[in-house]
Amino acid sequence: MSVKSATYLVEQRPAPVRGETLIPSGVLGMLIFIFTEVMFFAGLISAHTIVRSQTAGQMWPPYGQPRLPVEQTALNSLALLVSGVVLVLAWFAYKKSAPAARIPLLISILLGVVFIGFQGKEWVALLAEGLTLQSSTYGGFFYLIVGAHGLHAVAALLGLIWSFKQLDQGKLTASQLGTVSAFWYFVVLVWPVLYWKVYL
C-alpha cells in the first residue's frame, strides 16, 4: 500500500464517537479529595468522642470552661444549610441557562460569608471568656475541629467566588461549577455532624 493510499484511508476513517462523560475529571478529583477529608474529620470526631467519654464525672464542658453558644450557632448553621440548598438551585439554573445561575450563586456566597463571619465573632467572644487552645482539652478540640472546618469553609468560599467571577466573564464550565460545588456541599454536610458532636 502506498503512502498516499494509506493517508487516504486514515482521512476517510470515521472519527471515534465520544460518549457522554461518566464523571468530569475535576469532580472525580474533588470526590477523592473529599474522601480523605471525611476520614480526617472522622479521626478528629473519634478522638473527641473518646476524650469526652474519659472526662471525670462526664462533666462536659469541664468545670470552669465557658459554654458554647449553642442557639446562635444553630441559627448560623441554618444559614450554611440554606446556602447549600441555594447552590443546588444555582446548578439547576446553570443547566438551563448559565447567566441564570448568577443570583443563586451570589446568594450562596453571601450566606457562606455570613456563616464564616459569625464563626469569627463567636471565636473572639470565646477567647475573651478564656477558652483557648491550651485552656483544656475541651478548648483544644473546639478550636481544632471547628477551626479545621472554618479553614475548609474559607477555601470553598474562595472557590465559589472564583466560579462567580468566571460565570460573570462567561467562562464557567459545568465541570468547574460541579467541582467547586462538591467541595461546598462537603463543607455544608459535614457541619451538622460537627455541631452535634462539639456543641451539643
Next chain:
Amino acid sequence: MSRLTVVVLALVLVAIFPDVAHACPVCFDSSDENRQAFITTTAFLSLLPLGMVGGAGLWIRKRSRELDGNDAE
C-alpha cells in the same frame, strides 16, 4: 482449602480462643462510657471508608449503566 473449610476453621478458632478473636486492647476499660466510645469509634472508622468507596462504586456502576442505556437508544 475450600472457602467453606476456611470459614468453618475460623469459626472453630473463634469458639476455642474467644479472647484472641476479640483482640481489642481498649475494649475492656472499667468505664462503660469509655468502652462504648472505643467500640463505637472503631466501628465508625472501620465502616466509613468501606461505605464511601462502596457507595462511589455503586454510583459509578449505576451511572455507567444509564449511559450505556442512552447509547443503545
